[in-house]
Amino acid sequence: xxxxxxxxxxxxxxxxxxxxxxxxxxxxxxxxxxxxxxxxxxxxxxxxxxxxxxxxxxxxxxxxxxxxxxxxxxxxxxxxxxxxxxxxxxxxxxxxxxxxxxxxxxxxxxxxxxxxxxxxxxxxxxxxxxxxxxxxxxxxxxxxxxxxxxxxxxxxxxxxxxxxxxxxxxxxxxxxxxxxxxxxxxxxxxxxxxxxxxxxxxxxxxxxxxxxxxxxxxxxxxxxxxxxxxxxxxxxxxxxxxxx
Amino acid sequence: xxxxxxxxxxxxxxxxxxxxxxxxxxxxxxxxxxxxxxxxxxxxxxxxxxxxxxxxxxxxxxxxxxxxxxxxxxxxxxxxxxxxxxxxxxxxxxxxxxxxxxxxxxxxxxxxxxxxxxxxxxxxxxxxxxxxxxxxxxxxxxxxxxxxxxxxxxxxxxxxxxxxxxxxxxxxxxxxxxxxxxxxxxxxxxxxxxxxxxxxxxxxxxxxxxxxxxxxxxxxxxxxxxx
Numbered sequence: 001x002x003x004x005x006x007x008x009x010x011x012x013x014x015x016x017x018x019x020x021x022x023x024x025x026x027x028x029x030x031x032x033x034x035x036x037x038x039x040x041x042x043x044x045x046x047x048x049x050x051x052x053x054x055x056x057x058x059x060x061x062x063x064x065x066x067x068x069x070x071x072x073x074x075x076x077x078x079x080x081x082x083x084x085x086x087x088x089x090x091x092x093x094x095x096x097x098x099x100x101x102x103x104x105x106x107x108x109x110x111x112x113x114x115x116x117x118x119x120x121x122x123x124x125x126x127x128x129x130x131x132x133x134x135x136x137x138x139x140x141x142x143x144x145x146x147x148x149x150x151x152x153x154x155x156x157x158x159x160x161x162x163x164x165x166x167x168x169x170x171x172x173x174x175x176x177x178x179x180x181x182x183x184x185x186x187x188x189x190x191x192x193x194x195x196x197x198x199x200x201x202x203x204x205x206x207x208x209x210x211x212x213x214x215x216x217x218x219x220x221x222x223x224x225x226x227x228x229x230x231x232x233x234x235x236x237x238x239x240x241x242x243x244x
Numbered sequence: 245x246x247x248x249x250x251x252x253x254x255x256x257x258x259x260x261x262x263x264x265x266x267x268x269x270x271x272x273x274x275x276x277x278x279x280x281x282x283x284x285x286x287x288x289x290x291x292x293x294x295x296x297x298x299x300x301x302x303x304x305x306x307x308x309x310x311x312x313x314x315x316x317x318x319x320x321x322x323x324x325x326x327x328x329x330x331x332x333x334x335x336x337x338x339x340x341x342x343x344x345x346x347x348x349x350x351x352x353x354x355x356x357x358x359x360x361x362x363x364x365x366x367x368x369x370x371x372x373x374x375x376x377x378x379x380x381x382x383x384x385x386x387x388x389x390x391x392x393x394x395x396x397x398x399x400x401x402x403x404x405x406x407x408x409x410x411x412x413x414x415x416x417x418x419x420x421x422x423x424x425x426x427x428x429x430x431x432x433x434x435x436x437x438x439x440x441x442x443x444x445x446x447x448x449x450x451x452x453x454x455x456x457x458x459x460x461x462x463x464x465x466x467x468x469x470x471x
Contacts, residue, residue, distance in 0.1 A: 058437045125337055130420075132438035158337050158419050161437075169419075173319045174336045 019044075021219050022068060024052045024059040026075035026135065026206065027162035028100065028181050032239040033073075036232050040223055047219055055162040056080075057133030063088050063211055070220040073208040073227075075100070075163075075181075076135035080207045087212060093220075094209035096244035097227035098236050101182040102139050102201060105192040107173045112195050115147055118177055123156065127169040127178035130159045136166065139201040140179040146200030167192065183240045205244055253443075256423050257431035258450065264339060264414075264427060265407040268346035272354045272403050275347075277396060280358025281384075295355075302352040306345075306412025313344060313417045337419045342427060345413035350403035357399020361392035394465045401462035405455050 025033050030053045037049040052059065052067075056074040060083050063069050072089060074080045083089045106112045111122060118126055129137025137159065144150040160166040163180050170178040171191035178192075181204065185194050208227055210220040226232055233243070282288055283295050301309055317324045317335050327333045335341035365388050373383040389396075411429040418425040420434060428451050435444035 055437070057439075061437060061439045064439065130434065130437070132434070132440075158421055160419075172314070174334075 019047045019216070019219065021047060021049045021070050021216050021223055022052060023049055023071040023073065023223065024054070024062065024067070024069045024211075025071075025073040026056045026059070027053050027164050028075055028136070028184055029053070029073060029098075029206070030164065031187060032183075032236050032241065035235050036227070039231055039235070040226050043226065044219065044222065049223070055129065055134040057130075057135070058162075060088070061133070066213075068213075068215075069211045070214040070216045071208060071223050072211055073097075073206060074135070075204065075206055076138065077202070077205060077207060078138065079135060080209065083209070089209040090212050090214075090217070091209070093224055094207050095224060095228065096205045096207050097224075097232070098206040099242035099244055100204040100206070101242070102136070102143060102179060102198040102204060103182050103185050104177060104195045104198055105167070105170050105180055105185050105188075106177045106195050107170060107191070108193050110176060110193070110195070112177050114196055115144070115149060115198070117195075118149065118153055118156070123176040125158050125169075125175040126153060126156045127158045127160055127166045127175035129163055129166055129179075130161065134160070134162055135204075136163045136179060136181060139204060140198075142201040143179070143198045144200075186240050206241075253446070254422075254431075257426050257428045257447070260339060260426065261408055261428040261451075264342045264346055264410075265404050267343050268350050268407040268410075269354075269400060269404040271343070271347045272350040272407070273396075273400050276351055276354025276399070276403070277358045279351075280355050280396075281362050283355070284359040284362035295359075298355055299352045301348040306349075306410070307416065309345060309348060310413035310416030313341065313413065317341075317344075317417075336417060337421060337425060339418055339425050341417035342410065342414035342425060345417055346407035346410040349410055349413070350407040353403040353406055354396070354399045357402070358392065358396045361395025361399075362388065364395070365391045398462045398465035401458050401465065405458040405462070408451065408455065408458075 023033065033051055037051060040049055041047055052069065056076060056079040059072060059074070060079050063072060063083065064086065072080070072083060080089070080094065084091050084094070104112070104115065111117060111120065117123070128140040129135070131137045131141050141150060144153060158169060158175055160169060163184055166178040167180050167184045167188050169175040171188050177195070179198065182194070185192055208224045210217055210224060214220045279298060283291060314336070315321060319325060319328055319334065319336065324334060324336070335344060369391070370383050370387055373387045378386065409429060411433070414427060415430055420426045420430040426434070428447055432444050432447045435447065
């Protein structure tokens with residue numbers, strides 16, 4: 001009898017996970033999605049959502065390696081395009097649900113007010129996302145290239161694993177400046193200040209799609225649709241995300 | 245190996261790894277032998293606690309170690325601020341930061357090897373040397389150290405292998421700056437993240453081969469030290 005109970009208690013989590021949805025989302029979505037998750041669960045009794053936050057490129061690699069993911073939300077179109085090319089996502093489920101802005105941040109009291117100030121001798125380190133795997137790093141490269149600063153700034157660049165690490169480097173004062181999204185900068189108000197809004201890159205839009213191998217395709221599709229609902233959009237707006 | 249992979253191959257992470265591991269092992273060796281002798285031979289008050297603290301990096305998550313170094317030596321810390329102000333020096337985003345992290349994780353291995361080697365040395369031989377008018381220092385250098393040497397060397401080789409593999413704390417402190425602070429373990433991590441499995445595999449094979457060689461050597465010395 002005891003053994004049977006033990007076997008049952010071990011099997012219970014498996015049964016419960018029948019309605020579990022795994023969402024891999026860009027690091028910049030962390031706070032907004034943590035608030036959206038419970039709202040979605042409330043709208044779908046029996047469903048639970050778990051999140052996996054990292055740089056979009058890293059998340060895509062996990063999906064390539066066969067990670068059991070149901071929904072993928074990327075911080076750029078390029079990463080999602082790569083997923084579509086490799087047939088890793090169900091292309092017909094893809095939709096944009098938010099937008100963002102690239103900003104230059106510094107610790108408070110910094111002399112850096114514009115991009116050209118990054119060339120100042122006092123600026124020793126500039127934090128950006130890793131170009132190969134972090135969308136904000138790619139946007140930053142394009143922005144710096146558009147003002148011919150990419151090559152001269154190379155010796156100062158420090159590459160971070162995701163946008164939140166860039167923010168951490170700047171808020172600890174270890175880097176004199178960094179490029180993050182406006183939504184991240186707003187979360188660290190007081191520790192960092194926004195020097196300027198940065199242009200010279202494609203618009204920052206967030207697509208979400210159901211992963212092709214998802215075993216919860218219906219629920220996953222519901223989650224992607226839910227991101228466009230007024231309830232989810234209100235939460236995203238609260239965190240300063242723009243409309244798609 | 246495809247030709248294009250070879251032409252893209254960057255040896256900088258490997259040479260930096262060897263440099264970091266070599267400096268860290270040397271520091272760990274000096275500290276480890278001194279502390280190992282203290283722990284094996286003296287009755288220093290609070291010895292047990294001090295030894296536990298020195299052994300801590302062996303069991304602590306690397307993130308705790310990295311965070312600790314950031315807090316103690318970061319720009320906002322007293323020491324880090326002072327170094328920056330007076331010498332314009334910082335260990336953050338600097339390969340020296342990786343050396344500090346690697347030294348801390350390598351120290352327990354040298355320390356354990358050295359303290360057990362010192363406690364196995366026959367005290368009668370040291371006493372004999374002293375009766376032959378050798379000074380304490382001379383006895384240590386000419387009798388104790390040569391007898392304890394195989395055990396110390398085995399620990400040191402393990403420490404070198406461990407220092408080569410340091411990742412978490414180094415990443416947090418020194419960052420992963422290609423050509424400056426990116427060690428082999430970080431280059432592998434970046435390659436995997438970017439989907440460059442070919443590059444990751446190649447680096448992983450090289451690092452594994454070097455580590456196996458070191459472990460084989462270390463085992464030989466261990467066998468010699470405990471017949």
